Amino acid sequence: MKKFIPLIILIVLCLFPVVIQNAYYQHLMILVFIWVAIGSGWNVIAGFTGQVSFGDAAFFGTGAYTAGLLAHHFHISAWWGMAFGGFAAMAVAFPFGWICFRLRGPYFALASLALNEVCRHIATIAEPLTQGMVGILIMPTFLSKIPYYYIALALAVLSVVFVQFVMKSKWGYYFLSIREDQDAAESMGIDTHKYKMVSLNIAAFLTGMAGALFMNYMGFIDPEVVFSLHDISIMAILVGIIGGVGTIYGPAVGALVMVAVHEFFRTGFFGLFKGLAAMTGSDAMISVAKTISHAHVLGFGILVVLVILYLPNGIVGDWDKLVGKIIPFKKKEAAS
Amino acid sequence: MILFELKNLVKHFGGLAAVQNVSFQVEKGEIFGLIGPNGSGKTTIFNCISNYFPVTSGSIHFNGQDITGLKTNKICKAGIGRTFQVVKPLGRLSVLDNVIAAAFSKAKNKKEAHDIAMETLEFCGLMHRKDIIAKSLPIGERKRLEITRSMATRPELLLLDETAAGLTPTEVDVAIDLIKKIRDSGVTIIIVEHIMKVIMTISDRIHAINFGQTIAHGTPKEVSNHKAVIEAYLGEEYAHS
Amino acid sequence: MDIFLQTLVAGILKGGLYGLIGIGMSLIMGVMGIINLAHGQLMMVAMYITFVLSHYVGIDPYLSLFITMPSLFLLGALIQKYTLNPLMEVDSILPENQVLMTVGIGMVLVETSRFIFTSDYKSVQTSYSDATFYLGEISFSVALVIAFFIAIGFTLFMFWFLLKTDIGRSIRATAQDKDAALLMGVDSKKITIITFGLGAALVGAAGTILMPIYYLFPDIGGPFTRKAFVITILGGLGSTVGAIFGGLTLGLAEAFGASYIGMAYDDMIGLIIFILVLLFLPGGFKRLTKI
Numbered sequence A: 001m002k003k004f005i006p007l008i009i010l011i012v013l014c015l016f017p018v019v020i021q022n023a024y025y026q027h028l029m030i031l032v033f034i035w036v037a038i039g040s041g042w043n044v045i046a047g048f049t050g051q052v053s054f055g056d057a058a059f060f061g062t063g064a065y066t067a068g069l070l071a072h073h074f075h076i077s078a079w080w081g082m083a084f085g086g087f088a089a090m091a092v093a094f095p096f097g098w099i100c101f102r103l104r105g106p107y108f109a110l111a112s113l114a115l116n117e118v119c120r121h122i123a124t125i126a127e128p129l130t131q132g133m134v135g136i137l138i139m140p141t142f143l144s145k146i147p148y149y150y151i152a153l154a155l156a157v158l159s160v161v162f163v164q165f166v167m168k169s170k171w172g173y174y175f176l177s178i179r180e181d182q183d184a185a186e187s188m189g190i191d192t193h194k195y196k197m198v199s200l201n202i203a204a205f206l207t208g209m210a211g212a213l214f215m216n217y218m219g220f221i222d223p224e225v226v227f228s229l230h231d232i233s234i235m236a237i238l239v240g241i242i243g244g245v246g247t248i249y250g251p252a253v254g255a256l257v258m259v260a261v262h263e264f265f266r267t268g269f270f271g272l273f274k275g276l277a278a279m280t281g282s283d284a285m286i287s288v289a290k291t292i293s294h295a296h297v298l299g300f301g302i303l304v305v306l307v308i309l310y311l312p313n314g315i316v317g318d319w320d321k322l323v324g325k326i327i328p329f330k331k332k333e334a335a336s
Numbered sequence B: 001m002i003l004f005e006l007k008n009l010v011k012h013f014g015g016l017a018a019v020q021n022v023s024f025q026v027e028k029g030e031i032f033g034l035i036g037p038n039g040s041g042k043t044t045i046f047n048c049i050s051n052y053f054p055v056t057s058g059s060i061h062f063n064g065q066d067i068t069g070l071k072t073n074k075i076c077k078a079g080i081g082r083t084f085q086v087v088k089p090l091g092r093l094s095v096l097d098n099v100i101a102a103a104f105s106k107a108k109n110k111k112e113a114h115d116i117a118m119e120t121l122e123f124c125g126l127m128h129r130k131d132i133i134a135k136s137l138p139i140g141e142r143k144r145l146e147i148t149r150s151m152a153t154r155p156e157l158l159l160l161d162e163t164a165a166g167l168t169p170t171e172v173d174v175a176i177d178l179i180k181k182i183r184d185s186g187v188t189i190i191i192v193e194h195i196m197k198v199i200m201t202i203s204d205r206i207h208a209i210n211f212g213q214t215i216a217h218g219t220p221k222e223v224s225n226h227k228a229v230i231e232a233y234l235g236e237e238y239a240h241s
Numbered sequence C: 001m002d003i004f005l006q007t008l009v010a011g012i013l014k015g016g017l018y019g020l021i022g023i024g025m026s027l028i029m030g031v032m033g034i035i036n037l038a039h040g041q042l043m044m045v046a047m048y049i050t051f052v053l054s055h056y057v058g059i060d061p062y063l064s065l066f067i068t069m070p071s072l073f074l075l076g077a078l079i080q081k082y083t084l085n086p087l088m089e090v091d092s093i094l095p096e097n098q099v100l101m102t103v104g105i106g107m108v109l110v111e112t113s114r115f116i117f118t119s120d121y122k123s124v125q126t127s128y129s130d131a132t133f134y135l136g137e138i139s140f141s142v143a144l145v146i147a148f149f150i151a152i153g154f155t156l157f158m159f160w161f162l163l164k165t166d167i168g169r170s171i172r173a174t175a176q177d178k179d180a181a182l183l184m185g186v187d188s189k190k191i192t193i194i195t196f197g198l199g200a201a202l203v204g205a206a207g208t209i210l211m212p213i214y215y216l217f218p219d220i221g222g223p224f225t226r227k228a229f230v231i232t233i234l235g236g237l238g239s240t241v242g243a244i245f246g247g248l249t250l251g252l253a254e255a256f257g258a259s260y261i262g263m264a265y266d267d268m269i270g271l272i273i274f275i276l277v278l279l280f281l282p283g284g285f286k287r288l289t290k291i
């Protein structure tokens, strides 16, 4: 039975836009799919290989800009970005990993953060190429959300399947060995530097593709959006952690949860505060409603703290613990 | 035939000379004991051989080739396996996965890796534990996992760093049997051990160091009767017994 | 030549402040082995406290050090006690859990400040905010010079503290070898709490003395966090002496960058230094001098 769950979910997802024709929900699902790809990529390098990246936006933004700039400068379809965006992100990841993975300790984490900032600065400064803060605007290919929906779904499914495939192969064993103990891994004949690079490049590729899709779908990007530390890099970490560090389906669960949380704040608790403001008509309430809609970063921050404290291995990873806490008797049953 | 040779190995940590000019040769097929009091530099020699850190000077030869400075993983690929004194299990993986990961170093595909792993688990007597998460193993079996994992890389030369320390007397006997069995399968062994019973019964030749310097070498009997060794290491009790 | 000297002075003055920021970070790095990515955000909190005290109560920024530093010490200690220390017992796959935690805390601090103070720029105007004096052709900002000497004072105090007091020795012992310190009877939990508190208090002091010459908004912490980690990496992870050199180097590099390349590259210069250090001097100044 358990074997069929992914298949059933897939069928449900395929039917979703046919049944639910509300564009808003389709939009949310597209975002979820994009985050599944990003989260899966992050999970490969951080969750499976143990090298926590704080700078996924560098790859995401590179992918997005690749798609956008191809369309902007060469007038070819931004969909080419889906192919080139992944490779462009790898072109960023390669020299970066080459330098940072020679060192042990917190260098990689810090350097990835720095990479994030460097990329954002470059995208802002290199105006002739990127139009700086003005950003890149392209004409969307489709008016309907449905084509985007299926493309995004395909990307998400491919990411999950690909990661699953990788993790069952030699690479997967090597990644896990590196995560668990680098010295042991080296002594077992694993070229840790090389396989960290492989892992990072897989992550960069998936994230770059997601970025390119984002460009195609949203039609507009600027440095603050696609190279955002909070909205991309930290969100990627949250997607990875909440779902389940080092699990195949964790990023999918995490993406769903995080997009929901993001929406929850963006809409002021699904319109609760707006409603309250309209009802009471008080200025204070209106300003609270406004503030709340900008407070998703605060929500994320609190979430980071709570998740790391109480759910460090995510919903999928800490499932038993979670179930045990919510329904204590069930755990006993399972144990007996 | 000489399989392995250490020539004038020197290793300094800042001002501390941990290994000073140590040389020895290991014959193919023998068990070569390396002994010395705590802090005398045994583990450091192993770490130099596997290039866990660079040597200060001197050279290391294996199968007639100079392997000094080769990367750690290349050393393993060349055919030198090692265990760690402070065991390093891949904690969250199962015992089987630990061994499969190592087996990939010689295997062409996953099936082959799996087969090698199963074979090695059987050989080392850890088969009954294969589905246990490595970090939940008791210390004795963790030490055994170290050996199993390095055996799965199919080494020609195996460096064992205190694999019998911390074991119960029965476990020690089992370990001795395993080491002999490994030797009989054609693997040359360099062993570091504090437990005299182990080192004296299984070594063909012994090399003794103190403060990073060679103080004696020869057969177990010669070394255990050597004055410098008795003074430095074996202590009064052993000298009298 | 004048521009050069002027830039040199500006760089050194700034560097003194950066050193103070870096020492706090280095202490935390040394004892806990983590990079505190909420460091600049703690500084931001201190700056808001200074702002409130000056704006609503009328307390001079320099005097408010007596309030901001203990407050920040408390805040830091609480953070360590209730969010970072519990992580030591949590079994997690990711080794960087504590660093991630500091990121989350930083976000909470920034957004809470935004909640209270909005994103508007604030500043504290004092009689000496714009005052300058001249030595030859070179101008000195009075407030910056005062800030520099206060920073130097705190730095020297820290050295005395680390070298001569019992708590200071315990901190150094823990930084050098956690296990050995534990065996010697050092209460490592308590030491981490004190260390994080001290780190926060020091960066808080830096924020306060910066207030008369700087402006303030909730996101100001981010760039300073980055500066702090550049300083720490530059100095050599965990080295307090290194942090001072790191601070000076960054201060000078930024000053010369601003004079000779352009103001807009301020933040970028730190990042470039960071990359250069990774490439050519991994281990930082500590590696060169073995301090």
Ligand SMILES: Nc1ncnc2c1ncn2[C@@H]1O[C@H](COP(=O)(O)OP(=O)(O)OP(=O)(O)O)[C@@H](O)[C@H]1O
Residues within 6 Å of the ligand: B013, B016, B018, B036, B037, B038, B039, B040, B041, B042, B043, B044, B045, B085
């Ligand atoms: N990475 C290192 N950095 C600095 N000093 C080291 C390092 N590794 C070992 N040493 C020092 O080198 C000397 C030799 O240590 P080593 O671990 O090789 O001894 P050993 O013979 O294996 O001792 P034991 O029997 O206790 O395992 C010791 O003084 C030790 O403190």
Ligand SMILES: [Mg+2]
Residues within 6 Å of the ligand: B042, B043, B044, B085, B161
């Ligand atoms: Mg040893």
